[in-house]
Amino acid sequence: MDRSGLRSFFLVLLFLVLLPSCAAAAQQSAPANETVKIGVYMVDFNRVDVGAGTVGADFYLTLASDTPVSINDIELMNGVISSLSTTRDTPTEKEYRIIAVLTNEPDLTRYPFDQHTLSLKLEPKLENESRMILVIDRENTGLDPEADLPGWSINGTDAYVTHRAYLSGETPYSRAVFDYGIARDATSTVLKFFLPILLIVIVSLSSLLMKTAARLGLNASMFLAAVLIHWRIADDIPLVAYATFLDIFMIITYATLVMVLISGILILKYTDTGETEKVREINFWSIRIIPAITITLYLIVFVFLLG
Numbered sequence: 401m402d403r404s405g406l407r408s409f410f411l412v413l414l415f416l417v418l419l420p421s422c423a424a425a426a427q428q429s430a431p432a433n434e435t436v437k438i439g440v441y442m443v444d445f446n447r448v449d450v451g452a453g454t455v456g457a458d459f460y461l462t463l464a465s466d467t468p469v470s471i472n473d474i475e476l477m478n479g480v481i482s483s484l485s486t487t488r489d490t491p492t493e494k495e496y497r498i499i500a501v502l503t504n505e506p507d508l509t510r511y512p513f514d515q516h517t518l519s520l521k522l523e524p525k526l527e528n529e530s531r532m533i534l535v536i537d538r539e540n541t542g543l544d545p546e547a548d549l550p551g552w553s554i555n556g557t558d559a560y561v562t563h564r565a566y567l568s569g570e571t572p573y574s575r576a577v578f579d580y581g582i583a584r585d586a587t588s589t590v591l592k593f594f595l596p597i598l599l600i601v602i603v604s605l606s607s608l609l610m611k612t613a614a615r616l617g618l619n620a621s622m623f624l625a626a627v628l629i630h631w632r633i634a635d636d637i638p639l640v641a642y643a644t645f646l647d648i649f650m651i652i653t654y655a656t657l658v659m660v661l662i663s664g665i666l667i668l669k670y671t672d673t674g675e676t677e678k679v680r681e682i683n684f685w686s687i688r689i690i691p692a693i694t695i696t697l698y699l700i701v702f703v704f705l706l707g
Contacts, residue, residue, distance in 0.1 A: 434532045437464040438474070439540030440520060440559070440578045445549045448516075448582070451638050453506050455518055455549075456499070460487070462540040463494045470494055473532070477521040477575070478503050508637055511644040512589045513706055515555075520578040523564070528571040534561050536576060543580065551588060556581040593633050593646075597653060600626050601694065604660050608687045616664040623657045626650070645705050652701065656694045663690070 439462040446456025457479075463469050468491045471484065479502040488495035508514055524532040536559045543557050558579040565572035604622045607615040630650045637644070663686040670678040 433530065434465060434467055434469075434527070435535055436469055436473075436524075436532060437535050437537040438462070438522060438576045439537030440522075440576075441540060442520075442543045442547060442557075442578070442580065444544065444547045445518070445554075445580075448518075448549060448552060450506050450508070450511075450514070450516075451636060453503055453638075455502050455504070457502050457518075457520065458497075458499050459520070460540075461496045461498055461522075462488075462537055464537060465492055468492060471496055473525055473527070475523050475525040476500060477523050478519060506637075508640055508644050509642065510706065511637060511646050512584060512593055512633065513586065513645060515581065515583040518580045518582060520580075522576045522578075523573050527573075529563060529574050530571050532574060534574040534576045536561060541578070549582060551585050552582045553585060554580060555583055593629070596629055597626060597649075600629075601653060601656055604657055605691050605694065608660060608663065608683070608690065616661070616668055619657060619661045619664055623654075623661065626653055626657060645701070648701050648705065649698075652694065652697045655697075656690065659690045659693070660686070 439460075441460040441462075443458040443460065446458070448455045461471070461474075463471070463474065471494065479500045481498055481500045483497075483499040485497045486494070487497050502518060502520060504516065504519055506514070506516055522534070524534070538559075541559050543554070547554065556579075558581075560577055562575050562577060563572035564575050600622045604619050607618050610618075630646075633646060663682055666682050667679050670676075670682070
């Protein structure tokens, strides 16, 4: 073998010897994909402010990983932390007691029989999915049996991991979401709102049996009372771009009161002119038509919007 062939042989041999070590070095220099187990144990909720879309939350947050991890690596995406204390602190496992104010977009379509999902969303502060992946820690996730929310019932929980990209084409960030379903207490809603409104409607419809002009003043008072109650209840929620159950219910209520008022005005008019036959016709048809229309519309609203 000549000198050039011998040199080529040794170069190939040297390449084969160094190749595994170079590959190992490249693998060590590549960024590791860190998996962080994350758990939330919800202790309690504070007052829900539907108008502001906020709720206070008191919970434990646990983080566990094969590499060092801390709260500084995680960010609360839909709220502000008011208080934080460390209850367990090891290099690879952390537990924190957190009090925070969470923000959520309320769905007021069924208001005042509204239902909402209170979400707690956590993401890595800096690392995307190529560097850090969140996994739900089921053993440290749950809802305390004594957790309650006055005026509301908690009707379900869920925890899952999704991802979110903030720029087109970028690697998304892993996001852990903890959901808690709540529904407004139906008993208090009926007693505080629907009972007064239904009593107003019943009194107004009952006035159809009156054949005197005095029913005009009675129905005017009922109309004013309904407006005041509606204003007081609607003042608790923000302005939205869609009609709520309350809006549709009150439109039917106003339509009923207006029909009764119009019948009273017509009776007063024809009584003054001495046209007793028309007065009898108005009484006859108003007693049969107005209650039927009102009951039918209320049933349609309750079945289609709350069914």
